[in-house]
Amino acid sequence: MEAPATPRRRRTRRDWLVDTAMFLLAAAFALLMSAERLGTTPLPPGWLFPLDQVVGALGCAALWLRRRWPVGLAVTLVALSAVFEMVAGPMLAALFSVAVHRRPRTSGVVFALSVLAAVVFTWLRPEPGTPPLAMFMLGLALQGAAAGWGLFVHHRRRLVLAQRDRAARMETEARLRAEQAQHLVREAIAREMHDVLGHRLSLLSVHAGALEFNPGADPADVARAARVIRESAHQALQDLREVIGVLRAPSGGTPGGTSGNPSGDPSGERSAPTRPGLPxxxxxxxxxxxxxxxxxxxxxxxxxxxxxxxxxxxxxxxxxxxxxxxxxxxxxxxxxxxxxxxxxxxxxxxxxxxxxxxxxxxxxxxxxxxxxxxxxxxxxxxxxxxxxxxxxxxxxxxxxxxxxxxxxxxxxxx
Missing domain, CATH: 3.30.565.10 (Histidine kinase-like ATPase, C-terminal domain)
Structure with missing residues (x-):
């Protein structure tokens, strides 16, 4: 017996509706066969018909366990269907459950056992006036329909789960790509700021150091150094504005509508020798x-x-x-x-x-x-x-x- 493919869970409202419908269909099938037998002479021995009805009723009741033990219940009902015809309805429902909830290989084994049970039933309880081959083909058609419908539902559920899993993976990949893009943008901003500030601050350090170590310099030289320091500080701020503006703009442009890529090429590469927003x-x-x-x-x-x-x-x-x-x-x-x-x-x-x-x-x-x-x-x-x-x-x-x-x-x- 194979272990359940999915862990046990509480039955939902839909599960209760489906289980009730399966029980009623199996019971209706058994009652229809019983009513048909009541209008004819029961086959010997005489005690078999009442026992058949009892086994059919127990098989219908056992369908409430089909979600917990689908394979065990199906094998039991298939074995009983080799002797008792009233259990045919519950047996078809069990075949459907195995095909839905278990692997196709397991479903195939149970279906093969049901075919063997149909052969045994046709040999043990032949129907007067009906060819045995016709009885066997009818049973095989019903069993094949139940198993085939169950396999269709099984594969459809797997397809839906695969699509949901794929959608979840795509969402995760999209989030990771967005995070990676943000990380690359942060690295680009940090790299540009390092280059700009490193160059400008080194210039400031040189001129400030000259003033510090030469306090008695000519006033004109002091004024010139101070002017260079002021211009370098102003240029550093301007360079930072250009860097941040170009990196924030969606097409490589600068704030205020001044684009560093007038050609509209999103890659930022142009053959024209125009000056971009960055140096x-x-x-x-x-x-x-x-x-x-x-x-x-x-x-x-x-x-x-x-x-x-x-x-x-x-x-x-x-x-x-x-x-x-x-x-x-x-x-x-x-x-x-x-x-x-x-x-x-x-x-x-x-x-x-x-x-x-x-x-x-x-x-x-x-x-x-x-x-x-x-x-x-x-x-x-x-x-x-x-x-x-x-x-x-x-x-x-x-x-x-x-x-x-x-x-x-x-x-x-x-």
């Missing part, structure tokens, strides 16, 4: 000028082969700008006063190469200083489909002064 490679001269005002010595070598910086795709240009910005910030923090050499090279189809090299004063330049600048930069470059390499660079066969190199390759479609 790109076209803004590199301004970045280098700000670094020069802070006292950095930056030497640019442009090897783009006649290609304009504005021709670089927006996504690649924005990533390249952030690479240079982060490299200059790290050089200003870890190698103050050292010369920085910036090289741009590449062409459509070959990609864009960015190399930033600065001399290492003293013991050397660490890769990190408690922050995540290079880690975040590597994530940004990877998301853009590029590669990043960084580390110490020795010259003169390892005997010269050391240098620190950041080298990035970014895709540049043809």
């Amino acid at each position: 790109g490679l076209a803004d590199l001269d301004r970045l280098l000028a700000e670094s020069g005002e802070a006292g950095m010595r930056v030497r640019l070598r442009d090897e783009l082969g006649g290609q304009s910086r504005e021709a670089v795709p927006d996504r690649t240009g924005r990533t390249a700008y952030r690479v240079v910005q982060e490299a200059l910030t790290n050089a200003r923090r870890h190698a103050p006063g050292a010369e920085v050499r910036l090289r741009l090279a590449g062409a459509p189809g070959d990609g864009l190469t960015i190399e930033v090299v600065n001399d290492i004063p003293g013991a050397g330049q660490p890769e990190t200083e408690g922050g995540h600048g290079l880690i975040g930069l590597a994530e940004r470059v990877t998301l853009a489909g590029g590669r990043l390499e960084h580390g110490p660079l020795r010259r003169d066969g390892g005997t010269g002064a050391g240098a620190w190199q950041v080298r990035v390759w970014l895709p540049w479609p043809a």
Whole structure:
């Protein structure tokens, strides 16, 4: 006997209605057969007909247990149906219950037993005036209809459960995708804020430090440094507004209707060399000028082969700008006063190469200083489909002064 496929539960109103209907149908079937026998001469022996009625009544009553023990009840009724014809109604109901609540393999075994019981009944109790084959075919048709209807209900219920489970999984996956999208947006905002604030605050630190260590400076120099500090603070706030505005906008635009993607391309990639809402490679001269005002010595070598910086795709240009910005910030923090050499090279189809090299004063330049600048930069470059390499660079066969190199390759479609 097979264990129940589902745990026991309390009967619902629908269950009570179905059980009552099954009981009444089985009882009506037994009463119809009994009434038909009353109008004819009972088959010998004489005591079999009253016993048949009692067994039929008990079989109808036993149908109330069909949900708890469907297989056991069906096997019992099938065995009784080999001798007693009044139990045929309850036996058909039990076949239906097994087909609904158990696996098709179990239903097939019980149905095969019912066919064998029909053969035995046809042999033990032949009907006068009716061919045995006709009796057997009638019983087989009724049993097949009951089992087939039960299998149809069984598979329909499984299909409904599978659809509900699929809908629940889809809802869970949609929620996870939404949470992942929110997480990616938070990471993008944090990355942009880190780049913007790191660059601007390092400029503020340089100019403020100059005022602190040179209190007797010329008033004109003090005024110029104060002006640079004020402009840098204002520009930092402006950059943060642009970053948050672009990331919040559904199409990459900025608040107030000023879109950073006038072409309407949702991917943010355009072939036209228009300036996006966020800084790109076209803004590199301004970045280098700000670094020069802070006292950095930056030497640019442009090897783009006649290609304009504005021709670089927006996504690649924005990533390249952030690479240079982060490299200059790290050089200003870890190698103050050292010369920085910036090289741009590449062409459509070959990609864009960015190399930033600065001399290492003293013991050397660490890769990190408690922050995540290079880690975040590597994530940004990877998301853009590029590669990043960084580390110490020795010259003169390892005997010269050391240098620190950041080298990035970014895709540049043809």
